[in-house]
Amino acid sequence: MKIALLGYGKMGKTIERLAEKRGHEVVLRISDDVQKYDLKKADVAIDFSIPDAAFKNITSCFDQQIPVVSGTTGWLSRYNEAVKLCKEKDAAFIYASNFSLGVNLFFELNKKLAQMMNSFKEYSVDIEEIHHTQKLDAPSGTAISLAEQIIENSDKKGWKLDEASEDEIPVTAKRIENVPGTHIISYKSEVDTIKIEHIAHSRDGFALGAIIAAEWLKDKKGVFSMKDVLF
Numbered sequence: 054m055k056i057a058l059l060g061y062g063k064m065g066k067t068i069e070r071l072a073e074k075r076g077h078e079v080v081l082r083i084s085d086d087v088q089k090y091d092l093k094k095a096d097v098a099i100d101f102s103i104p105d106a107a108f109k110n111i112t113s114c115f116d117q118q119i120p121v122v123s124g125t126t127g128w129l130s131r132y133n134e135a136v137k138l139c140k141e142k143d144a145a146f147i148y149a150s151n152f153s154l155g156v157n158l159f160f161e162l163n164k165k166l167a168q169m170m171n172s173f174k175e176y177s178v179d180i181e182e183i184h185h186t187q188k189l190d191a192p193s194g195t196a197i198s199l200a201e202q203i204i205e206n207s208d209k210k211g212w213k214l215d216e217a218s219e220d221e222i223p224v225t226a227k228r229i230e231n232v233p234g235t236h237i238i239s240y241k242s243e244v245d246t247i248k249i250e251h252i253a254h255s256r257d258g259f260a261l262g263a264i265i266a267a268e269w270l271k272d273k274k275g276v277f278s279m280k281d282v283l284f
């Protein structure tokens with residue numbers, strides 16, 4: 054598979070290393086706001102760029118009929134617009150706030166736990182995420198996905214960074230040098246705490262998941278999620 058990397062930072066470089074090991078070839082590397090780039094040589098594009106660039110990168114792929122996998126976070130206010138454009142242009146698109154297998158399993162666990170805990174009002178829920186200090190967005194896209202899953206499976210009405218009201222989930226974002234990504238969900242009562250935690254040891258899990266998603270998407274049309282790829 055010939056891959057265009059839209060974003061050639063920490064994730065782009067990790068994807069290149071793992072993709073080459075799987076026999077793929079990187080044919081284009083974009084790491085800036087290039088006015089127009091030619092994706093014709095690529096079978097698929099993988100976007101891990103910056104929040105301000107993701108929408109333009111993704112829709113350029115639709116225009117050039119190249120399937121696109123995006124993991125960039127912090128641009129999701131335009132996600133529905135991207136979905137609409139993908140359908141109009143009969144293109145192919147997968148977005149995931151987190152491509153790692155471990156986090157996608159953790160997502161399923163989170164939904165089940167939220168359903169179970171909803172009957173026990175003596176417990177209050179909170180989410181904590183920890184990432185490296187270069188991260189541009191807060192809270193992380195994964196923390197937002199986790200909060201949305203809890204909201205769908207409980208009586209919670211929303212989430213808020215730091216201070217939250219009774220019917221909202223408080224989300225805390227910490228920034229510590231070199232942390233690839235940690236997410237913790239806690240249910241606390243007077244007498245005890247129940248915690249589930251996902252700790253990424255490196256970026257390899259995210260990168261491998263994105264490559265597997267690209268292999269899966271290459272010959273398809275439509276809008277998909279990581280759940281379609283993995284389960």
Ligand SMILES: NC(=O)C1=CN([C@@H]2O[C@H](COP(=O)(O)OP(=O)(O)OC[C@H]3O[C@@H](n4cnc5c(N)ncnc54)[C@H](O)[C@@H]3O)[C@@H](O)[C@H]2O)C=CC1
Binds near residue numbers: 061101104125127187
């Ligand atoms: N969904 C997932 O599984 C994961 C998502 N991420 C997200 O991926 C994104 C990238 O993460 P990192 O690689 O760690 O960041 P990074 O800062 O190391 O790399 C981003 C790169 O994008 C480049 N860039 C700037 N403008 C661009 C443009 N217009 N087009 C293409 N590239 C451009 C920058 O020069 C930089 O090299 C972030 O939004 C992060 O939250 C990160 C890890 C996993």
Ligand SMILES: O=C(O)C1=N[C@H](C(=O)O)C[C@H](O)C1
Binds near residue numbers: 126150151193196
């Ligand atoms: O910026 C990162 O590094 C990460 N971003 C993603 C997010 O915002 O959830 C996924 C992962 O946690 C690493």
